[in-house]
Amino acid sequence: MTDVAIRTEKLTRHFGNLVAVDGMDLQVTAGQFFGFLGPNGAGKSTTIKMLTGLLAPSSGRVEVLGVDFAANPVEVKRQIGVVPEGMGLFDRLTGTDYLRFVGRMYGLDRQTTERRAEELLEFMQLADRPKTMIVDYSHGMQKKLALAAAVIHGPRVLFLDEPFEGVDALAAGALKSLLGRMTERGVTIFLTSHVMEIVERLCSHVAIINKGRLVAQGSLQELRAGVPGDEGGKVTLEQIFLSIVGQHGGQRGVEPQVDELSWLT
Amino acid sequence: MADLAGPISLTDQIRLVAGLRWRMLINSLRKKNNVLDLIGMGFVALFASILVIGPSFGFYVAGYSLVSAGRLQWLAAPFWGIFIFWQIFPIFAAGFGSGFEFRTLLRFPFSPSAFYLIGLAYGLADFPALASICWLLVMSAGAATADPGVLAIMLVVITLFIVMNVTMERLIGSWLERLLARRRSREIFFGIFILSMFLLQFLGPIQRQYMRGGRSNPAGLAEIARYLAPFPPALAARTIAGTVRHDFVDVAIGLSGLTGFVMLGTALLWQRYAAQYRGEELSETAAPSPVARLKAVRGRLDVEAIASVPTPAGLLPPMISAMVQKEFSYLRRNGFAFFLLVLPPAQILLFTSQFSGRNPIFAGKGFSADFIFPAMMAYTVLVLMGPAYNAFAYEGRGIQTYFMAPVKFSDIFTGKNLVSGGMICFEVVLCGVVLAWRIGLPSISTLVATAFALIFTVTAQLPIANWVSIGFARKLEFGSMRSQRNSGVAVWVLLGAQIVMAGISSLVLFSARWTGNPWLAAEGFAFLAAAALGGYFASLHPLAELAEKKKEALIEALCR
Numbered sequence: 001m002t003d004v005a006i007r008t009e010k011l012t013r014h015f016g017n018l019v020a021v022d023g024m025d026l027q028v029t030a031g032q033f034f035g036f037l038g039p040n041g042a043g044k045s046t047t048i049k050m051l052t053g054l055l056a057p058s059s060g061r062v063e064v065l066g067v068d069f070a071a072n073p074v075e076v077k078r079q080i081g082v083v084p085e086g087m088g089l090f091d092r093l094t095g096t097d098y099l100r101f102v103g104r105m106y107g108l109d110r111q112t113t114e115r116r117a118e119e120l121l122e123f124m125q126l127a128d129r130p131k132t133m134i135v136d137y138s139h140g141m142q143k144k145l146a147l148a149a150a151v152i153h154g155p156r157v158l159f160l161d162e163p164f165e166g167v168d169a170l171a172a173g174a175l176k177s178l179l180g181r182m183t184e185r186g187v188t189i190f191l192t193s194h195v196m197e198i199v200e201r202l203c204s205h206v207a208i209i210n211k212g213r214l215v216a217q218g219s220l221q222e223l224r225a226g227v228p229g230d231e232g233g234k235v236t237l238e239q240i241f242l243s244i245v246g247q248h249g250g251q252r253g254v255e256p257q258v259d260e261l262s263w264l265t
Numbered sequence: 266m267a268d269l270a271g272p273i274s275l276t277d278q279i280r281l282v283a284g285l286r287w288r289m290l291i292n293s294l295r296k297k298n299n300v301l302d303l304i305g306m307g308f309v310a311l312f313a314s315i316l317v318i319g320p321s322f323g324f325y326v327a328g329y330s331l332v333s334a335g336r337l338q339w340l341a342a343p344f345w346g347i348f349i350f351w352q353i354f355p356i357f358a359a360g361f362g363s364g365f366e367f368r369t370l371l372r373f374p375f376s377p378s379a380f381y382l383i384g385l386a387y388g389l390a391d392f393p394a395l396a397s398i399c400w401l402l403v404m405s406a407g408a409a410t411a412d413p414g415v416l417a418i419m420l421v422v423i424t425l426f427i428v429m430n431v432t433m434e435r436l437i438g439s440w441l442e443r444l445l446a447r448r449r450s451r452e453i454f455f456g457i458f459i460l461s462m463f464l465l466q467f468l469g470p471i472q473r474q475y476m477r478g479g480r481s482n483p484a485g486l487a488e489i490a491r492y493l494a495p496f497p498p499a500l501a502a503r504t505i506a507g508t509v510r511h512d513f514v515d516v517a518i519g520l521s522g523l524t525g526f527v528m529l530g531t532a533l534l535w536q537r538y539a540a541q542y543r544g545e546e547l548s549e550t551a552a553p554s555p556v557a558r559l560k561a562v563r564g565r566l567d568v569e570a571i572a573s574v575p576t577p578a579g580l581l582p583p584m585i586s587a588m589v590q591k592e593f594s595y596l597r598r599n600g601f602a603f604f605l606l607v608l609p610p611a612q613i614l615l616f617t618s619q620f621s622g623r624n625p626i627f628a629g630k631g632f633s634a635d636f637i638f639p640a641m642m643a644y645t646v647l648v649l650m651g652p653a654y655n656a657f658a659y660e661g662r663g664i665q666t667y668f669m670a671p672v673k674f675s676d677i678f679t680g681k682n683l684v685s686g687g688m689i690c691f692e693v694v695l696c697g698v699v700l701a702w703r704i705g706l707p708s709i710s711t712l713v714a715t716a717f718a719l720i721f722t723v724t725a726q727l728p729i730a731n732w733v734s735i736g737f738a739r740k741l742e743f744g745s746m747r748s749q750r751n752s753g754v755a756v757w758v759l760l761g762a763q764i765v766m767a768g769i770s771s772l773v774l775f776s777a778r779w780t781g782n783p784w785l786a787a788e789g790f791a792f793l794a795a796a797a798l799g800g801y802f803a804s805l806h807p808l809a810e811l812a813e814k815k816k817e818a819l820i821e822a823l824c825r
Contacts, residue, residue: 054668055817073813077671086824088665092598093591104587105670133598149666 004066005030005157005188006051011060013046020046022212023060028190028205030065030156033183035203036192037241043212044192045085045161051190052082052159064157078106081155083163087146091135095126095145098134099152106153113152120148123178125171139166147175157188164198176202200237208244216244275379279386282370304753317396324400328407332415337506341490343404344426344498347397351430352437354393356458368442368541381538388431388438398427408505418508418516422501425523429497432530439537459604497526584672588680595659596684605652609645609692610699616641617703638700638707639715643770645696646689646722647763653685653730654755657823658741664823668816674809682727682801689723710783717790718773722766725797728804733758735812738822769793 006028013021021043028034038044049055051062053073062069064076082088090098096117103113121127124144126137134142143166150158158179164172179189179202193199199206200220207217216223223240327343370383388394401423409416445451493499500522507515581589596603617637657664667677706712737752773793777786812819 052669054665054820056814074671074673077669082669084665084669086662086665088662088669090591090595090663090666091661092595092659097591097594101587101591102666102670104583104590105666105672107583107671109583 003030004028005032005064006034006190007063008051009061009063011047011050011062012058013043013050013055014058019212021050021057021209024209024212024214026207026214026217028188030188031183031186032205033179033189033203034191035199035206036190036209037196037199037206037237038209039245042209044209046212047209048159048161048190048192049084052080052084053077054082054084078153079155080157080159081150081153082159083143083146083150083161084159085161087142089134089142089146089149092133094129094131094133095121095137095148096130098145099149102149103152108153116152117148120152123174124148140168140171143167144171144175151182155187157190158182160189160191162193163191164193164195196236196238196241206237208241210245216240275382278375278379279383282383282387283390313392313396317399321400321403324404325407328404328409329411330407332408332509333411335509337509338490338502340404340408340505341493341499341502343400344501345493347400347426348430348496348498351393351397352434355391355434355438356441371542371544377539377542380542381535384435384534384538385431388435389427391434394427394431394434397430401426412509415505415509418505422504422519422523425520425527426497426501429523429527429530432527432534436530436534436537439534439541443537456604460607495522497523500526582676584670584676585680585683588677589683592681592684596688599659605649606688606692609648610695612644612648613641613696613699614703616644617700633707634700634705635707635711637704638697639711639718641696641700642693642715642719643722643767645692646719649685649689649692650723650726650730650763651751651759653682653727654733654759655737655739655741655751656681656685656730656734657738657819658751660823661740661742662824664820668820674812675805677812678731678805678808682731685727686723689719693719708783710787713784714774714777714786714790717787717794718770720794721790721797722770724794724801725766726762727801728808729758729762731804731808732811735808735815735819738819740823740825 004027006026008024008026011021011024011026012019024047026047036044036047046055050057051064051069053069053076065079067076067079069076090101093101099117099120100113103117104110108116118127124147126141126145126148129137134145137145143163147160147163150160164175167175176198183189191199191203203220205217205219206223208215216226220237220240223237223244224235227235227240227243324343324347328340331337331339331343371380375383389398405416405419405423408419445454490499494503500519502519503515504519504523507513507519580586652658660667667674700706707715733755737754737758739752739755741751770790773786773789776789777783
């Protein structure tokens with residue numbers, strides 16, 4: 001078994017003249033809780049879509065658990081779970097229907113699918129609405145169901161795009177603890193979020209993308225060490241982020257120029 | 266403190282909103298895929314012009330002839346025509362709207378009166394309003410040509426009539442919006458609406474059945490007119506007739522009646538818009554889940570690897586079986602699809618009542634079962650194949666699951682096509698039973714030929730339908746009437762495919778007739794069916810590859 005869970009080589013994606021992701025070389029070790037950060041429009045979602053087979057790269061290579069995605073997409077997909085940007089739910093199924101469907105699509109037998117669907121719905125506090133269709137779920141409930149669907153087959157690599165957005169604090173806490181236990185058992189988690197506190201608390205390693213290029217990658221300690229003025233590891237991830245993205249030319253520095261909006265202040 | 270902008274005039278607000286709608290229309294045409302839609306819109310515009318200009322002649326003639334003949338009370342008839350069109354057409358046309366929600370304007374600082382007037386202005390800018398105003402003006406011109414003295418009262422009456430109609434139309438729209446805000450009531454309403462439209466088709470046969478001779482009955486019409494007298498079209502005609510006859514009681518009744526309708530409509534519409542303005546909440550949101558039950562399940566939630574799970578065995582591979590189950594769940598919850606199941610047998614009932622039995626039109630020479638049986642079956646397939654040309658229409662964001670799951674896209678197609686094929690089989694049998702009851706079974710050779718012809722036409726179309734579904738997918742929503750149409754390409758390809766199938770089938774049938782061998786058609790269709798089945802299986806892999814190539818466009822089209 002390989003030690004590297006996710007590896008990209010010169011991963012590039014163009015949309016017409018726009019280079020959304022530009023020659024990205026990324027490496028995530030198995031069992032890591034990995035945070036993927038970047039400002040809006042930096043290429044995070046494009047990257048996660050390419051890593052999960054929702055978008056074809058213009059060039060470059062993606063390898064998951066040592067398997068080339070382009071050559072063996074079905075084999076890779078069998079090993080991964082995804083909560084995509086739009087959640088990918090079928091509105092007209094109930095939560096149970098959807099988990100049954102996903103479980104079977106991942107090749108689980110009927111009994112295992114039933115058992116896991118029931119457990120997951122209980123865990124996500126969705127079991128009390130067996131007849132409610134997904135279209136009638138709140139945003140947070142849909143997010144929890146998408147998470148349940150992503151883990152039903154016991155993936156070895158989990159890709160989560162803004163997984164806690166809209167999820168209440170109680171469920172979020174339970175989910176974080178579940179995800180933590182999954183990494184302890186060797187599952188790799190690749191997470192994007194705009195909430196720095198979540199990434200800082202959960203992730204052991206972080207990569208930062210800006211304007212399609214990977215501008216930093218490493219453990220939190222390694223990234224802190226690169227920030228001038230860090231005394232005793234007190235620099236927060238937010239400060240690291242602002243410092244790194246600012247150096248690499250966020251829009252006129254990272255912080256919006258508040259002085260220009262004097263008519264508001 | 267921040268600067269605050271000054272008030273903006275009502276005219277400027279209306280101008281801004283009109284500009285916004287125009288900009289939205291232009292932006293919607295900027296996408297490359299929408300060029301074909303633009304061509305479609307050109308056709309729609311052409312048909313719309315014909316729809317307006319054609320009846321305009323009729324309204325001119327009606328205005329002229331009724332006034333010159335002194336039959337002014339009968340002006341109620343064209344007024345009724347316009348009234349019904351103005352009130353009913355927007356409900357039909359909802360499917361072609363731009364999707365702009367008028368109430369979204371509420372976030373801007375409009376006064377209630379500005380909101381109300383902008384609402385009315387919106388109503389006047391719609392196609393049915395513009396067409397109706399055009400017809401009213403043309404009718405007035407016709408009446409004034411016959412008797413210039415009626416022009417002044419015609420203008421007064423049509424002004425009131427226009428205000429009344431636009432108010433009523435907005436009021437009905439607003440009530441419908443409230444009714445349709447809840448998903449379930451929306452779907453029920455949609456089903457009832459479609460069904461009632463269809464049931465109207467039975468009026469003709471029923472009328473012919475029970476009104477012997479079918480002659481019009483002037484006494485009956487006068488009786489009906491008496492009941493319709495209190496309504497706006499009749500009041501409009503009464504006002505004009507009263508003016509010409511100098512019967513000022515009629516004029517007063519007509520004008521006050523029309524004004525009363527305007528005031529009543531205005532009061533009700535004001536009430537509705539005021540509720541919207543205050544922030545009426547129409548949508549349904551699931552109540553938050555109780556949080557007390559975060560159980561010890563946490564402890565036993567199992568995250569074992571997939572490698573430990575045995576591969577299941579069954580009649581179908583698990584992926585295809587999951588697809589079939591999912592498709593049936595969707596079918597069960599889709600009122601429109603359910604309606605499609607009722608439609609073919611009901612239509613066969615309708616057609617057979619027209620073309621056979623005691624129908625007055627074809628009395629004594631009803632078509633034979635050998636002709637009508639295959640024709641009706643072909644028609645059934647035509648109706649039922651439509652949804653297959655936009656097979657992913659209702660998937661929405663769920664389409665991403667197909668590309669995330671470890672499944673070949675050919676399995677997705679197989680699952681979907683199995684359900685489509687099963688549904689068509691079921692319908693064909695049902696229709697066959699209805700036909701057998703109504704007109705009897707055809708000869709055995711025709712029956713066998715029809716069965717093979719159906720297998721051929723359905724199977725041969727499935728690869729084409731799958732290709733169109735990938736390349737020209739269009740998102741549809743359950744129970745919604747707004748923007749619910751397949752892509753223009755899908756419609757044209759469906760039509761083309763059906764023409765080609767009909768052409769091939771005609772060749773086979775003609776050969777059988779020409780050689781005098783009734784079994785030749787069955788043999789020909791059996792061969793074609795076998796070839797189509799081979800072609801279908803051969804197409805699955807290339808289509809799966811195509812789906813992979815087109816996945817971005819497909820996801821984008823369905824996840825909007």
